[in-house]
Amino acid sequence: MTQICLNVDDITVTYNNGHTAIHDASFHLSGGTICALVGVNGSGKSTLFKSIMGMVKPTRGRVTFNDMSVNQALKQNIIAYVPQTEDVDWDFPVLVSDVVMMGRYGHMSFLRIASKEDKKQVDIALERVNMLDFKHRQIGELSGGQKKRVFLARALAQQGKVLLLDEPFTGVDVKTENAIIDLLKNLRAEDHLILVSTHNLGSVPEFCDQVVLINQTVLAFGPTQTTFTPQNLMTTFGGALRYLSLSGDKLHEDEDPRKVSILTDDERAAIFYGEGKHDSPHQDLLVNHVENEQKRPK
Numbered sequence: 001m002t003q004i005c006l007n008v009d010d011i012t013v014t015y016n017n018g019h020t021a022i023h024d025a026s027f028h029l030s031g032g033t034i035c036a037l038v039g040v041n042g043s044g045k046s047t048l049f050k051s052i053m054g055m056v057k058p059t060r061g062r063v064t065f066n067d068m069s070v071n072q073a074l075k076q077n078i079i080a081y082v083p084q085t086e087d088v089d090w091d092f093p094v095l096v097s098d099v100v101m102m103g104r105y106g107h108m109s110f111l112r113i114a115s116k117e118d119k120k121q122v123d124i125a126l127e128r129v130n131m132l133d134f135k136h137r138q139i140g141e142l143s144g145g146q147k148k149r150v151f152l153a154r155a156l157a158q159q160g161k162v163l164l165l166d167e168p169f170t171g172v173d174v175k176t177e178n179a180i181i182d183l184l185k186n187l188r189a190e191d192h193l194i195l196v197s198t199h200n201l202g203s204v205p206e207f208c209d210q211v212v213l214i215n216q217t218v219l220a221f222g223p224t225q226t227t228f229t230p231q232n233l234m235t236t237f238g239g240a241l242r243y244l245s246l247s248g249d250k251l252h253e254d255e256d257p258r259k260v261s262i263l264t265d266d267e268r269a270a271i272f273y274g275e276g277k278h279d280s281p282h283q284d285l286l287v288n289h290v291e292n293e294q295k296r297p298k
């Protein structure tokens with residue numbers, strides 16, 4: 001297959017209650033990229049994912065994959081989506097391997113009888129997220145972070161060239177986040193097109209080569225180096241950015257003793273692009289959202 005392209009052309013999405021979540025949004029991506037989707041809560045990130053998946057229909061504009069409509073791309077199993085949360089009650093007994101096998105349904109006949117190849121791909125996918133040992137466990141018994149890895153495996157088992165990940169790092173520890181980032185880098189090298197929403201801004205320059213900044217429309221889109229700038233982030237988050245200096249392991253602890261420091265422009269630039277003393281901004285620094293994100297009721 002030729003390299004996959006995702007074209008989002010001038011889309012507007014208005015929900016049935018009349019709320020327009022996204023308007024006039026455009027961007028274009030080609031395979032072999034990891035693009036971050038960044039914006040405040042309610043800025044339309046999940047809505048954008050759902051319109052790319054055909055789960056909500058744009059009222060204007062269109063989404064295409066090369067020359068294919070979303071429906072055609074879905075029929076060809078090109079798009080794999082890992083939603084932010086699963087609207088499923090996992091209390092009933094389902095094995096981890098069954099969940100990942102769901103990613104193979106598009107490759108099966110309507111009788112859904114798993115072939116040798118389907119079983120092999122399930123194992124490969126579980127291995128890639130380091131969850132093969134959990135294959136015969138009930139999904140309901142797993143932790144939140146482990147479930148996330150299983151859902152990622154389900155998307156991998158689908159073998160689609162486009163991977164849409166809605167906040168894959170929420171609720172996972174630093175080690176797992178690093179492992180997921182390494183996996184995404186490998187998938188990029190295999191020409192996958194990856195769009196990933198994240199609130200962890202500190203890690204974006206480390207693994208994303210492109211960025212879409214969104215607040216009800218696409219505010220900026222392009223290479224991370226030129227788009228993920230303090231100025232554009234201020235526009236996106238509508239307030240002053242605060243920089244929190246953290247030691248690596250504490251990054252994901254709720255009660256971490258964060259040392260707030262306001263940085264000079266040079267220091268800030270060094271953090272954004274991983275130069276100088278901050279070799280790994282993802283480990284050492286969290287560029288926090290903004291005041292209004294922090295004030296958000298928990």
Ligand SMILES: Nc1ncnc2c1ncn2[C@@H]1O[C@H](COP(=O)(O)OP(=O)(O)OP(=O)(O)O)[C@@H](O)[C@H]1O
Pocket residue numbers: 015016017019020021039040041042043044045046047048084
């Ligand atoms: N089914 C729906 N019907 C009506 N409005 C909706 C619906 N789903 C989302 N919205 C609204 O659309 C806007 C965008 O929501 P969306 O879930 O896309 O935001 P988000 O950027 O993914 O937020 P978060 O970072 O909190 O996940 C919000 O104002 C939300 O209330």
